[in-house]
Amino acid sequence: MVTFKVPVGISNRHVHLSQEHIDALFGAGHTLTKTKDLSQPGQFACEETVTIIGPKGTMSGVRVLGPARRESQVELSATDTFKVGVKPPVRDSGKLDGTPGIVIEGPMGRIQLEQGVMLAARHIHMTPDEAERYSLIDGDHVHVLVPGVRGGIFEHVLVRVNANYALDMHIDTDEGNAFSLVNGQELDVSFD
Amino acid sequence: MVTFKVPVGISNRHVHLSQEHIDALFGAGHTLTKTKDLSQPGQFACEETVTIIGPKGTMSGVRVLGPARRESQVELSATDTFKVGVKPPVRDSGKLDGTPGIVIEGPMGRIQLEQGVMLAARHIHMTPDEAERYSLIDGDHVHVLVPGVRGGIFEHVLVRVNANYALDMHIDTDEGNAFSLVNGQELDVSFD
Numbered sequence: 001m002v003t004f005k006v007p008v009g010i011s012n013r014h015v016h017l018s019q020e021h022i023d024a025l026f027g028a029g030h031t032l033t034k035t036k037d038l039s040q041p042g043q044f045a046c047e048e049t050v051t052i053i054g055p056k057g058t059m060s061g062v063r064v065l066g067p068a069r070r071e072s073q074v075e076l077s078a079t080d081t082f083k084v085g086v087k088p089p090v091r092d093s094g095k096l097d098g099t100p101g102i103v104i105e106g107p108m109g110r111i112q113l114e115q116g117v118m119l120a121a122r123h124i125h126m127t128p129d130e131a132e133r134y135s136l137i138d139g140d141h142v143h144v145l146v147p148g149v150r151g152g153i154f155e156h157v158l159v160r161v162n163a164n165y166a167l168d169m170h171i172d173t174d175e176g177n178a179f180s181l182v183n184g185q186e187l188d189v190s191f192d
Numbered sequence: 193m194v195t196f197k198v199p200v201g202i203s204n205r206h207v208h209l210s211q212e213h214i215d216a217l218f219g220a221g222h223t224l225t226k227t228k229d230l231s232q233p234g235q236f237a238c239e240e241t242v243t244i245i246g247p248k249g250t251m252s253g254v255r256v257l258g259p260a261r262r263e264s265q266v267e268l269s270a271t272d273t274f275k276v277g278v279k280p281p282v283r284d285s286g287k288l289d290g291t292p293g294i295v296i297e298g299p300m301g302r303i304q305l306e307q308g309v310m311l312a313a314r315h316i317h318m319t320p321d322e323a324e325r326y327s328l329i330d331g332d333h334v335h336v337l338v339p340g341v342r343g344g345i346f347e348h349v350l351v352r353v354n355a356n357y358a359l360d361m362h363i364d365t366d367e368g369n370a371f372s373l374v375n376g377q378e379l380d381v382s383f384d
Binding site: 077122154177179 | 269270271282311313314335341342343344345346347348364365366367369370371372
């Protein structure tokens with residue numbers, strides 16, 4: 001049972017947008033405005049927000065994360081999905097086949113996303129050096145141990161390895177709240 | 193590692209009210225109107241709802257559960273608490289010392305609750321017969337195992353034993369959503 005520490009990053013609902021969709025929502029040729037770097041190098045929170053419109057409800061002020069991606073993607077918590085009325089699956093980022101769509105509205109227009117809504121599968125980002133140190137490879141799954149009165153174990157946590165990553169475990173707000181976690185809290189990773 | 197199955201009951205935000213507060217919110221001498229029996233014998237969901245008003249926001253349509261209790265109690269998810277702007281502790285039901293208050297509004301009035309807002313500690317209700325069968329006593333803690341892609345383990349799950357109880361594990365919506373659980377789903381309980 002090898003163990004190491006990983007800091008937690010709790011992701012609120014957010015969208016990643018293709019340049020085509022940035023143009024449609026914010027105006028042709030619009031460039032996203034960075035407000036804050038995120039834990040993963042090159043990734044950033046933007047000044048821009050959108051409204052997502054589902055069959056049962058609307059959520060405004062949904063943060064756009066940059067930079068632009070090849071395909072747009074909407075990451076919601078399950079709590080959010082009940083409000084807007086969509087039933088997305090739990091997915092690894094970028095795996096959009098079979099995910100439901102939703103309407104997105106920005107200040108300059110509205111788009112119908114045909115697919116891309118998901119509950120993000122919990123995962124740990126790490127560099128190849130870190131993966132080698134722990135004898136892990138991209139695609140492995142580990143357990144993460146949570147202490148405290150609302151403690152427990154996250155099982156099936158996907159390990160994602162890339163030279164552009166920084167060590168961080170990403171969960172959504174439901175998962176953070178269920179275990180009373182705070183951003184940056186260090187947790188023990190365990191695997192055989 | 194003894195195991196048995198327990199069905200899950202996911203509690204949305206709700207309030208329990210004293211008769212004094214029922215009078216203040218719904219009119220003197222008001223009797224709560226049952227709409228649905230809950231899993232625990234004698235407990236029921238009511239037609240009545242209230243609005244809770246915190247320093248940062250308001251939530252309307254919060255369900256009242258009956259019957260009237262000795263002291264009023266507001267059970268929120270952590271997700272809810274961020275919206276209304278309170279920071280309650282994780283507590284066992286009825287243990288209100290040191291919990292924050294909140295404003296509650298009903299159709300006939302408004303009260304300032306001095307204490308009683310909590311994140312409910314996850315727990316399992318069972319009868320003395322069931323407890324004896326599993327060699328558990330009131331106040332014990334067990335683990336509960338969750339299968340699936342968002343699986344894991346709930347640790348420190350309080351066992352509550354009473355002749356008026358029925359076997360059921362109570363968690364809040366954050367905990368249900370974090371583990372993709374649905375009401376009535378049967379989970380394995382594990383303990384040494």
